[in-house]
Amino acid sequence: MTKTATETPAIAEVLIEALPYMRRYRGTVMVVKYGGHAMGDENAARDFARDVVLLKQIGINPVVVHGGGPQIKAMLDRLKIQSAFIDGLRVTDAATVEVVEMVLAGKINKEIVSAIQSAGGKAVGLSGKDGMLIEARKVSRTQRDPDSNIERVVDLGFVGEPSHIDRSILDVFVGTDIIPVIAPIGVGVDGQTYNINADTAAGAIAGALSAKKLLMLTDVRGVLDAGKNFLASLTATEARRLIADGTISGGMIPKIETCLAAVEAGVEAAVILDGRVPHSILLELFTEGGGGTQIVAS
């Protein structure tokens, strides 16, 4: 059926809605954290790659930082290496850090590079070791013993946190057609390899690059309250309350802490969104309602 002159095709409306956002974001850096849970589905992975390529095509500079928690678990299971988490961080001994580096910097990093290239883009995979992009130090955590109420230091092994990001390694790609894809492996000043939570790495990179936005792609619609209702925005105070009462738990804790730190470091907005939704990045950036939970400093 032919359209009348007064009928605006839906596709044109979508493009018109996107136009002011495209103009606003042109030339900026967007850090996209691609979580291991979000990358499970083949179609979603292809859509993710297309979205990232589209951003680059319209003059935005996407920087991808990926996780791979479930994929690390699968490999550790195959190798019969036990693994435990404390506050969303994998306790990482010498054998585990070797597997973590192989899975993240090897298999997953190259899969994402290939997916971006299959979608028509050009990508370069890096780990935080390359060019000393992510200098890391050992994380130290304390835990209160519920019986004695005594606080103890917990040794997480080779779990690191970024102590310095060398942004010059990433500045090289700004304004070029190359999309950097970063595995969250850090290196200590003594050369030690560290396993860094991918959210933490993405936040540190977003802060160092003064990114316009930090997008955290995961496998839930966003942050949910105690009644499982979706929260469109979340302040630091509310987040702390929900963490303290156990509503926010596991891997969501470092995700939110990262978003808060990034916003405090000058990133304009940090958003937790559902990477399983087709084209979630485009919907978040170029439509009125966005889609995920925006974390707000307060």
Ligand SMILES: Nc1ncnc2c1ncn2[C@@H]1O[C@H](COP(=O)(O)OP(=O)(O)O)[C@@H](O)[C@H]1O
């Ligand atoms: N309040 C909450 N709202 C939403 N998700 C939560 C909440 N508390 C804990 N989670 C959990 O956090 C998970 C996301 O973190 P994580 O498993 O580390 O994902 P990723 O691999 O994408 O980084 C969700 O799948 C969910 O099970």
Ligand SMILES: CC(=O)N[C@@H](CCC(=O)OP(=O)(O)O)C(=O)O
């Ligand atoms: C210290 C620590 O926990 N590191 C993570 C690194 C991968 C990651 O963060 O992956 P997701 O984003 O998919 O959760 C791990 O070993 O699982």
